[in-house]
Amino acid sequence: MADFSELEAREGVRLSWNVWPNTKLEATKCVLPFAALVTPCKKLQDCPVVPYQPVPCRSCGAVLNPFARVDFPGKLWVCPFCYTRNQFPPHYNAISESNLPAELFPNYSAIDYTIPKPGGPQPPAYIFVVDTCVSEDELDTCKGALLQALGLLPENALVGLVTYGTHVQVHEIGFTECAKSWVFQGSKECDPRKVAHQLGLNRGGPGQQQRDHPGAGHQGGSAQPGLGRFLLPLSEGEFVLSDLLENLHVDSFQAPIDKRAARCTGTALQVATALAGACLTPGGSATRIMLFVGGPATVGSGSVVQREKTEAIRSHKDLVKDQAPFFQKATQFYESLAHQLVLQGHTLDVFACALDQVGLAEMKPAIERTGGMVALAESYHHQTFKDSLRQIFLKDEDGLNICSHGTVEVFCSKDIKVSGCVGPCAPLDKKSPLVSENTVGMGGTTVWRLCSLSESTTLCVFFDIVGNKEGPQDAAAMMASQQFFMQFQVKYTTLQGEARMRVITLTRHWTDGGNVQDLLAGFDQEASAVIMARLLSSKMEAEEEFNATRWLDRALIRMCSRFGDYRTEDPTSFQLSPQMSIYPQFMFNLRRSQFVQVFNNSPDETAYFRMVLCCEDAFNSLVMIQPTLTSYSFNGPPEPALLDVASIAADSILLLDAFFQVVVFHGSTIAQWRKAKYQDRPEHAAFSQLLKTPMEDAAEIIKGRFPVPRLVDCDQHGSQARFLLAKLNPSSTYNSSGAGGSAEVIMTDDVSLQVFMDHLRKLAVAPS
Incomplete structure (x- = not known):
């Protein structure tokens, strides 16, 4: 148990506690949550790829795994989750102790299945949504970056272009005679069905547009009339698209000097979402709507500020005092957009390049629930924007190898229930006896959808121990020796269009809650710090008047009081075991981090930092914290x-x-x-x-x-x-005598780690 990163390299999962107490009461005494950081597409050691379908349990749906008990003569296996006896399918008839299928090998706790996909692999689709309410210089740089990105796309990738300013323009790439676009009024809300009707994309229509455009027959014929008009394979539409981009000009409706530009970001995204929904079948192509925005939305749906420059855009103080009149309505708009995108299985990426805020805090639900990528920079000239855009399209080891159409389903032993999940996903409405009444993050289900996921995309799944083992000592001892099991079933489509299912099954053991040493041996302080950071971010977003610093401090004091070794009211005697000794330092740095301290950060920046924290793996998240x-x-x-x-x-x-x-x-x-x-x-x-x-x-x-x-x-x-x-760590400040003889002094009133630890010891050893 010493090196939990080795377990992660094999399983792609890290648990906050690797030994769990067997009763609900003892679990409450552990203070810190019981949760798992699951990285579904992580490159694993010893993870075979097998070319056949998994064997599910007929009762609970968990898949055959190394922990199942097998009756070789009877050709039966017993599910470790629900103890149901299952018959092996006919093609497993040759199974024996010396002839095992890959999923029963003890060291293959994670295994990838290749699933046949009807219709074969489908090409990816990209709809670029470009803001033209920026300076000529900025727009030229953005256009240059987009033209470079086109050069990195595969030839069969479907591409489309939507530009917006005061109005939204949907460019018809398939019309080669001249530049042709369909214009929507930016100040009006756009119903997806009306957009599809106005563009002539109603499914099951007369199909006149296919006869007009021979190219429309690709990728699905009459069911997808927009292909060949608004979305074209790059090999066919590259010339027209490049020409459109090169001739793209700043919005012709110039704003007066005392007003902000009339920018209809929300309406443009509504139109792009409707276009993607009408042109592409859900669950087909891996579709990304990529927004390039250079300022705040001021007209139409999702507006975040008035056009008059005398009205400042909302700050954290305004949000706390409920003095941000646009915030609530804009957030609700993006939540409804997120719902539509998740239904379609499409992803929203945002590249926000502006000195001012653009409304990223309001867009957060639509980006996060679709697993979108987000990059925040001061300008399109900034290297962060150019390099981040390239990263998405690179296909070799330098790229992100983004997968699509993912779902994650969780199975666990009895006495454990699933509380919820925090991460770049959306809950699916699947009821299960495994669902806990205590909800954390996105709860009420055991299945979540990931429209997009990369090798580092990580979900944080929270569990609730519901066991209540009262009874004689021998029963408790028997329980302590038992194992519990978890299984994560991940379905996704690779970058190459291949359908995969990864099954990760892991086992840990129960212990009597009074056995502190046993619990400590299984404590992963790095994973726990990351899980607490995610839980904290989730609470700060969801709960009004939530005092993050106080909540963190109280949890840390209670944990030290429970697991520390000390004499009551003697701070000098306080000690933490090596398995927990660095955890207070992580909490000290988390308290000071940009996830908790919003001073000097805009709501957009805070939303950006929290979005990235809630989708990265344990190692990267820990680098953000400390x-x-x-x-x-x-x-x-x-x-x-x-x-x-x-x-x-x-x-x-x-x-x-x-x-x-x-x-x-x-x-x-x-x-x-x-x-x-x-x-x-x-x-x-x-x-x-x-x-x-x-x-x-x-x-x-x-x-x-x-x-x-x-x-x-x-x-x-x-x-x-x-x-x-x-x-x-400000160990030497302007009002201290200095520490370690450093010549550098930090001008701050923050307490140092030493002062923080002194206070922690004093409070931990106080009588409860």
């Missing part, structure tokens, strides 16, 4: 450094990976030498190499990460040094 720091000097090879102001030295370089930013920080002496160009002299080759190494390591970190982090190259005492100082 960044990693590496020190480079002449004294030896690079080595990990404490995330503390004391780590700053004049003659060293620090590399900080905070996920959203990667900072290369040069000490004052190194910075002076660099300015004096010592690195260009042959006799200072070692110094030249010292400067290069952290930059090369930073480039390696950035490669393959989405969204692409911002690279900050700064010097000690420089203005951009704030990116590093904000993440460090």
Whole structure:
């Protein structure tokens, strides 16, 4: 149990607790939630791909796995979840102890099945929705990035273009005689059926448009009349689409100097969603609606601010005081859009490139529930935008290898129920006896839909222990030796269009809740920190007047009081076991992080940070909570450094990976030498190499990460040094005597980790 990352490499799952108490009462005493971080498409060790269908249990639906009891002579297997006896199908007749199918091998706790897909693989579809209410320079850069993206798409990919400003324009790519577009009024709400009717896309219609456009017969004939008109394979429509993009101009309805541009983002997304729904069959092509937006929506559905510049866009303070008149209505609009997109199985990606806010906080439901990608930058010129867009389309190891049309279903042993899920998914209305009354996140079901998922997409599934084992000691001892089981069934379509089903089955054991050492041996402090961060983000979004810092502190104090080793009212005697010793430090950094502290961040930025946290795997999430720091000097090879102001030295370089930013920080002496160009002299080759190494390591970190982090190259005492100082433990501040002899002092009133731990010890050892 020591290295939980090894289990994750085999199973793709990390549990907060790997040993569970056998009663509800003892589970409550554990304070921290019982949950699993499931990464459905993670590349696993020892995960075979088999070319046949799984064998499900006829009673509960769980799939045959290594923990099933097998009666070889009788050709029967017993489901470990519901104890039902199942007959093997006829093609398993040759099964024996020496001739096992792959799913019964003990080391194959995760296995991939290839499922035949009717109609064969379907090409992906991309609808680009482009905001034209930006400057000419910005629009040119956006157009350039889109033209580059077209070059990375497969030839058979379906592409479409919607542009918007004051009005929405749907471009008919299949009409080659001249540029032809269908215009919708931006200030009016668009019903999907009316949009389809106005575009001539009513299903089951007379089919006149197919006769007019011979290309429309591709991918489904009369059932999909928009193909060949508004959506075309890239090989056929690339010339027209490139021409449309190159000739795209800024919105002709220019705004007066005292008003914001009339931008109908919500209406444009409604039209694009209706277009995708009318042209493509649900569950067919992997469809992405990609929004490129350069400012806030001011007209039509989903508006977030008035056009008058005298009215400021909402801030966190306005949201708390209920002084954001557009927020509630816009959020409800995007929730209804999310519902429509999930029904169609389509994904919304947002590239928000503006100095001002664009309304990302309101769009959050539509992005999150469809598993969409989101990138936030100050401008289309920013490298974060250009590189993040490329990442989505790259097909080799540098790309994200995005899968589509995913569902995740959870099965578990009796005495365990499913409370809910927090992550980039939407609940499906499947009732089950496994559903708990206590709802966390998206609950009330054991099945969730993922319209889009990458190799790092991770769901956080919460469980409720409902066992109530009262009785004699021998019964408790018998229970303690028993195992419990979980199974995650993941269905998805790969980037190549192949239908797969991954079945992950894992087992852990029960213990008597009074056996603290047994519980501690199975505690995963890294996974628990990430799970608490997700739960906290979910509560901050859902619960009004929720005090996040107080909630975190109370949970930490109760946990330390329960699992710490101490004498009552003696803080100096307090100790935590190694399995839990770093957890308070994670909580200290989580309290100070951008997920909890909204000061100096806009609602859009906060929504962006929380969206990324709630879809990344355990490792990446932990980097967001507690960044990693590496020190480079002449004294030896690079080595990990404490995330503390004391780590700053004049003659060293620090590399900080905070996920959203990667900072290369040069000490004052190194910075002076660099300015004096010592690195260009042959006799200072070692110094030249010292400067290069952290930059090369930073480039390696950035490669393959989405969204692409911002690279900050700064010097000690420089203005951009704030990116590093904000993440460090302020052990030496302007009002302290200093710690560790560091020359650097942080101008902050935040408490240091030492003060935080002193208070924690004092409160943990107090009489309950």
